[in-house]
Amino acid sequence: MKVSLNWLNNYVDLDASVDAICEALPMIGLEVEAVETKGLPPIDNLVVGEVLSREQHPDADRLGVCMVKYSPTEEPTQIVCGATNYKVGDRVPVALVGAKLPGDFKIKKSKLRGVESNGMMCSAKELGMGDDHSGLMILTDRPEIGTSMNDLFKDSDTVIELELTANRGDCLSHIGVARELAAYFGKKLKTPVVKTMAGQGRGLIDSVEVTSATCPYYTAWSIKGVKIAESPEWLKKALTAIGQRPINNVVDVTNYVLMETGQPLHAFDAGKIRGGKLLVRQATDGEPITTLDEKQRKLSAKMMVIADAERPLVVAGVMGSLDAEVDGATTDIVLESAWFEPGSVRWSSRRLNLFSDSSHRFTRDVDPAGVDYAAKRAIDLILEIAGGEIIGAPIVVGQAPRGDRTILITGDYVRKVCGFDVKDSEISSAFVSLGFALENDTSVQADGAWQVTVPSFRPEVDRPIDLVEEFIRLYGTARIPTSAVKATGLTRDDAPLAKYNRAAANLLSANGFAECSHYTLVDGDQLTAFEYEDQYANLKLANPLTSEMGHLRASLIPGLVRAVQLNQSRGNAPTQLFETGRVFRYGEGDIFEIASLAFVWRADAAGRQWRERGAPDFYSAKAMAENLLGLGGFAPQDWDTTNHPAWQEGQSGGAGCWFTGAVMVRAGLLSMAMLKEMEVDGLWLGGEILFRADRLPKNDKATRFAGFSDFPGSEKDIALVVDSGLAAESVRSTLAKAAKESTAGAFDVDSVDVFDVYAGEGLPEGKKSLAFSIRYRSPERTLKDKEVNSAFDAVQKAMTAVGYQVRS
Numbered sequence: 001m002k003v004s005l006n007w008l009n010n011y012v013d014l015d016a017s018v019d020a021i022c023e024a025l026p027m028i029g030l031e032v033e034a035v036e037t038k039g040l041p042p043i044d045n046l047v048v049g050e051v052l053s054r055e056q057h058p059d060a061d062r063l064g065v066c067m068v069k070y071s072p073t074e075e076p077t078q079i080v081c082g083a084t085n086y087k088v089g090d091r092v093p094v095a096l097v098g099a100k101l102p103g104d105f106k107i108k109k110s111k112l113r114g115v116e117s118n119g120m121m122c123s124a125k126e127l128g129m130g131d132d133h134s135g136l137m138i139l140t141d142r143p144e145i146g147t148s149m150n151d152l153f154k155d156s157d158t159v160i161e162l163e164l165t166a167n168r169g170d171c172l173s174h175i176g177v178a179r180e181l182a183a184y185f186g187k188k189l190k191t192p193v194v195k196t197m198a199g200q201g202r203g204l205i206d207s208v209e210v211t212s213a214t215c216p217y218y219t220a221w222s223i224k225g226v227k228i229a230e231s232p233e234w235l236k237k238a239l240t241a242i243g244q245r246p247i248n249n250v251v252d253v254t255n256y257v258l259m260e261t262g263q264p265l266h267a268f269d270a271g272k273i274r275g276g277k278l279l280v281r282q283a284t285d286g287e288p289i290t291t292l293d294e295k296q297r298k299l300s301a302k303m304m305v306i307a308d309a310e311r312p313l314v315v316a317g318v319m320g321s322l323d324a325e326v327d328g329a330t331t332d333i334v335l336e337s338a339w340f341e342p343g344s345v346r347w348s349s350r351r352l353n354l355f356s357d358s359s360h361r362f363t364r365d366v367d368p369a370g371v372d373y374a375a376k377r378a379i380d381l382i383l384e385i386a387g388g389e390i391i392g393a394p395i396v397v398g399q400a401p402r403g404d405r406t407i408l409i410t411g412d413y414v415r416k417v418c419g420f421d422v423k424d425s426e427i428s429s430a431f432v433s434l435g436f437a438l439e440n441d442t443s444v445q446a447d448g449a450w451q452v453t454v455p456s457f458r459p460e461v462d463r464p465i466d467l468v469e470e471f472i473r474l475y476g477t478a479r480i481p482t483s484a485v486k487a488t489g490l491t492r493d494d495a496p497l498a499k500y501n502r503a504a505a506n507l508l509s510a511n512g513f514a515e516c517s518h519y520t521l522v523d524g525d526q527l528t529a530f531e532y533e534d535q536y537a538n539l540k541l542a543n544p545l546t547s548e549m550g551h552l553r554a555s556l557i558p559g560l561v562r563a564v565q566l567n568q569s570r571g572n573a574p575t576q577l578f579e580t581g582r583v584f585r586y587g588e589g590d591i592f593e594i595a596s597l598a599f600v601w602r603a604d605a606a607g608r609q610w611r612e613r614g615a616p617d618f619y620s621a622k623a624m625a626e627n628l629l630g631l632g633g634f635a636p637q638d639w640d641t642t643n644h645p646a647w648q649e650g651q652s653g654g655a656g657c658w659f660t661g662a663v664m665v666r667a668g669l670l671s672m673a674m675l676k677e678m679e680v681d682g683l684w685l686g687g688e689i690l691f692r693a694d695r696l697p698k699n700d701k702a703t704r705f706a707g708f709s710d711f712p713g714s715e716k717d718i719a720l721v722v723d724s725g726l727a728a729e730s731v732r733s734t735l736a737k738a739a740k741e742s743t744a745g746a747f748d749v750d751s752v753d754v755f756d757v758y759a760g761e762g763l764p765e766g767k768k769s770l771a772f773s774i775r776y777r778s779p780e781r782t783l784k785d786k787e788v789n790s791a792f793d794a795v796q797k798a799m800t801a802v803g804y805q806v807r808s
Helices: 018-027 174-185 233-241 249-261 342-352 357-362 370-385 411-418 424-433 464-475 496-510 524-529 557-569 618-631 672-677 728-742 785-801
Strands: 002-004 031-038 046-056 064-069 077-081 091-096 110-112 115-117 119-121 157-163 207-210 217-224 265-269 277-282 288-290 296-298 304-307 312-315 332-339 395-398 405-410 437-440 449-454 576-587 590-602 647-656 664-670 684-691 714-723 748-758 767-777 805-807
Touching: 002 174, 018 031, 018 157, 018 174, 064 119, 077 115, 077 119, 157 233, 174 249, 174 424, 207 217, 207 395, 217 370, 233 249, 249 265, 249 357, 249 370, 265 370, 277 332, 304 342, 332 370, 342 357, 405 411, 405 464, 411 424, 411 464, 424 437, 424 449, 424 464, 496 576, 496 590, 496 618, 524 557, 557 576, 557 590, 557 684, 590 618, 618 647, 618 664, 618 684, 664 672, 714 728, 714 785, 728 748, 728 767, 728 785, 767 785, 785 805
Parallel strands: 207 277
Antiparallel strands: 002 157, 031 157, 046 064, 046 091, 064 077, 091 119, 110 115, 217 332, 217 395, 265 332, 277 304, 288 296, 304 312, 405 449, 437 449, 576 590, 590 684, 647 664, 664 684, 714 767, 714 805, 748 767
């Protein structure tokens, strides 16, 4: 939204500087995107002067020493100047000591090469009035000496571009912004008084028929005998200042009132309306219309149009057609002013990829109370600059969909929420300055109890807490007294999930992984690309903000792979990424929010390296996943192969179930076909852990450092014949448990590791041999062979008891 300060001054007397205004706007919630000055900006101590004499500078060939008369009463002053395009007797702009030129250039008394200079004679560029920097700006019409340059060039203007949040549709107008600034600076808002009175009888059309439920309020006014011509200079300047292109006096008035009040209007050429009536209806599928941008568009039955008896004339709330536009031959017009449902206009605008100033305002909910005012304001201006007269009474169909609302609030409530003491008078004056009406409520026994009537142009203010926000933004957050803030977070740093995520992030970061953070909402293509079709329909949002954020994510892996692809496409080469966050899965008729942790890891060499290093493989990813499981207190898992299409068959595995068990884990090589389709270079490993946050094991034991033993350990090897389908980890964990029990706490078991796997000749079919090394150690003494052998004998007996064959 662009606002002109000259235009704003029609509604509020702003005596503040541009800098002060730009500082105030963000404080009241209106972010300033850009500031542009057109013409000469306001500059103090900038006057018309006349060159009385020019002498050569004694020490500089390119400088002249001039005597300049800058006031009818003051003595001339000396100024050193480097320009050469002037002569004695010329009148030029003179910036006296104290002036501040554009670019924050302050004029001070100085010496140039030893000669005193008491100001500066200026070029057009130095004054911000053009790009000419070749010499001084010569004032050829010879204005009076001492005249302020700002009085001489009154057409200057400052345009401020605002970035507004979607809930502040009331500020998509000059009056709306003026109202906010008037409240902030304690000024009075001046809105134009309308003179138009409704007529009697029939107008230029017979009727308006509304069949669309998305148009609850529609009005049409008839004006006869207008003369289409170029707009007056003041109107053209106002529109061009904010980037609007003047067209003709009638169309320019509708655009002016739009930018003034925020209410979109549309003027029809009455002579082009066929059948003598307007129809507000839904379009038919495929119905054509050629909009004012001279493009033919096919409409949908979900789009609302304003039509005559034969064809659509306007895509309601978005843009009109060429079929009924006001042009040089127009003499009679029908002026539309209406309220359309924001959702309907938003849908039409997006589907047609057609955006206009009108649609921008309708989609943010215009003020229903402004429909009648804007029409009368426009008619006043049309009659003033284009002539004509009102014919008949306005046609009004329906009524305003909402009006003012009343909210009860007390001063005590405001003080409690704000956390500091403030007078009732300050609270009430803030509400009044914003256009809210107050009435004391004597039924409430509290200080400053008011029934606050909120006007319809502020639909987002509908609760007492909203009124507190309105007060505090005018009161000023900078005025809030400093105090200690005490608040309990919903997710504390010592909560189990937060502790686990932090520990996991530390572990992965220490191993060279870089952390990522992605949106929870994703493109549905991510689900299908990673073979989550079963989740696609259930995780789809009913009303997504954008098509790229239409689904809840089912996994963190797709986001990490997308991050790899994006970086590779830009010449970056990440090799290790991870993320912690929430994902969503559908199961047994409900959608569950699941805690997750995932990583991806390049499994082949990337780029040129001076030394080849061992590439990670399935076991690397599996070990990392198991370390992360152990970090969370999860029990070791019995891994099996996975057949999910997103993972490479034979090179990936998994265990557990997030729904029925405590945890689910997957790790291994990601599908090479999928990576190729996604244009990801190289082989990539992945790991993913899923668990319900409420099922995270309690792990309150603090990890403590245990000193290393100074005494040697003792190793024993054992080979076990087991079923070939049995996972080695399952056997190892059983063996480790037996080894620990065999010592009866007299000494420790340092480790139990598998070091050989054999299947083939000498073993029965369907069997394999697993060889393990058991390492015993005591932190206090050297172990004796007798006690180690005794413990090892107990281990062998335990393994035989569970059905494993011990090989000698």
